[in-house]
Amino acid sequence: MSIGNSPEDNRPSVEEDDRPSIGHALQQARVGAGLTVDEVSSSTRVRIPIVHAIEEDDFSRCGGDVYARGHIRTLARAVGLAPEPLIEQYDAEHGGRPSPTLAAPLFEAERIRPERRRPNWTAAMVAAIVVVVGFAGFTLFSDGDGRDTQVAEGPAPAEPSPAKPGVTKPADPKPDPSDSAIAAVPKDKVTVKLSATHDKSWISAKSHNGKLLFDGTLLKGESKTFQDDERVDLILGNAGAIELFVNGKKVDGDFEMGGVERLSYTKGDPAAG
Numbered sequence: 001m002s003i004g005n006s007p008e009d010n011r012p013s014v015e016e017d018d019r020p021s022i023g024h025a026l027q028q029a030r031v032g033a034g035l036t037v038d039e040v041s042s043s044t045r046v047r048i049p050i051v052h053a054i055e056e057d058d059f060s061r062c063g064g065d066v067y068a069r070g071h072i073r074t075l076a077r078a079v080g081l082a083p084e085p086l087i088e089q090y091d092a093e094h095g096g097r098p099s100p101t102l103a104a105p106l107f108e109a110e111r112i113r114p115e116r117r118r119p120n121w122t123a124a125m126v127a128a129i130v131v132v133v134g135f136a137g138f139t140l141f142s143d144g145d146g147r148d149t150q151v152a153e154g155p156a157p158a159e160p161s162p163a164k165p166g167v168t169k170p171a172d173p174k175p176d177p178s179d180s181a182i183a184a185v186p187k188d189k190v191t192v193k194l195s196a197t198h199d200k201s202w203i204s205a206k207s208h209n210g211k212l213l214f215d216g217t218l219l220k221g222e223s224k225t226f227q228d229d230e231r232v233d234l235i236l237g238n239a240g241a242i243e244l245f246v247n248g249k250k251v252d253g254d255f256e257m258g259g260v261e262r263l264s265y266t267k268g269d270p271a272a273g
Contacts (some may be wrong), residue, residue, distance in 0.1 A: 022072060022086050022093075023057040029079035030055075033260045035235075042215045043202035043237050044074045051075065065094060078202055078237045080258050185248045190267045192232045193245040195223040199257065202237030218242075236261040246270030 020028070030040055037055075041048045053061045054071060062068035069087055076083035185191040194203060196218040203224065205213040208231035214224055220241070226232050236242055240257035244250070246265045255261055 019089070021057045022089055023055040025081065025086065026072075026075050026079060027055040029076075029081045033079050034262065035079060035260065039204065039235060040075065040078050043204055043217075043235070044078045045217070046071055046074060059090075059094075065090075068094075077258055078260070080260055082258070186227075188267070189227050189229055190232050190265055191225065191227050191247055192234065192265055193223060193225045194218060194234075194236075195243040195245075196220050196241050197243045199238060199241035201239065201241045202235075204235040206233045207231070208233075231264055231266045234261070234263040234265075236263065 030037070037048055037051050040046070041051050044051075050061050050071060053059070054068075054075065059068040062071055069090060072086050072090055073083040076086055192205070194201075194205075198220070200217055200219045202216075203218050204215045205224070205226045207213055207228040213226045213228075213232070218224060236255070237260050238257060239253075239255035239259045239261040242255065244253065247268065247270055249270055251270050253261070
């Protein structure tokens with residue numbers, strides 16, 4: 001009677017069986033956030049067919065493991081999920097993260113002994129000629145008795161009178177930037193200003209008639225301002241990274257990092273629609 005491994009030893013753990021697939025987790029989070037595939041594709045710049053393929057756990061269209069990890073990280077942040085657990089799950093299911101390639105060793109350059117410089121006879125001859133010519137010139141300008149002729153000294157140049165100090169008009173001080181510049185917005189329009197202060201964010205802005213004003217990524221430190229006659233509709237990905245001003249007033253919203261917010265603002269005091 002042979003003794004082998006029990007069939008139970010090869011069964012996956014309960015946690016791995018119960019854990020949803022990467023694509024299913026991303027799809028559930030997107031639906032829960034109220035986002036369509038088109039909206040996720042617009043905010044992340046990941047093409048629609050690739051978003052569909054990833055939600056079906058098909059990573060062959062990503063172009064390799066490096067791009068697949070990048071797409072998973074981008075989509076997870078857009079729908080409000082932490083990307084690292086999904087990346088670890090992907091590595092576990094696809095053979096792990098490749099080991100980094102070691103950099104080529106640095107070699108110390110061989111020191112080259114400087115050659116002994118040969119005497120520059122040409123420079124020596126030029127120097128000798130210069131000395132001879134200089135001595136001949138000195139002799140021509142000396143008198144017959146060997147005494148040098150005195151060169152008449154001209155009058156000493158008059159010292160320039162000091163210029164009278166002019167009265168310099170101080171430059172007008174530049175006004176310090178303040179919220180007054182933001183507050184000076186037209187009252188007959190709705191004005192929305194977004195600033196990515198903590199991290200990058202995925203922004204979609206539309207006017208009251210559905211016209212797309214902006215659709216893309218706002219990097220950290222960048223700002224965008226939108227205006228419309230009646231209403232501005234917003235979708236904010238990673239909303240906690242955004243500082244929001246509406247009609248000249250700062251909106252203190254309890255936005256979370258990685259969260260998605262759908263907002264609408266009209267003229268007057270800012271109020272979320």
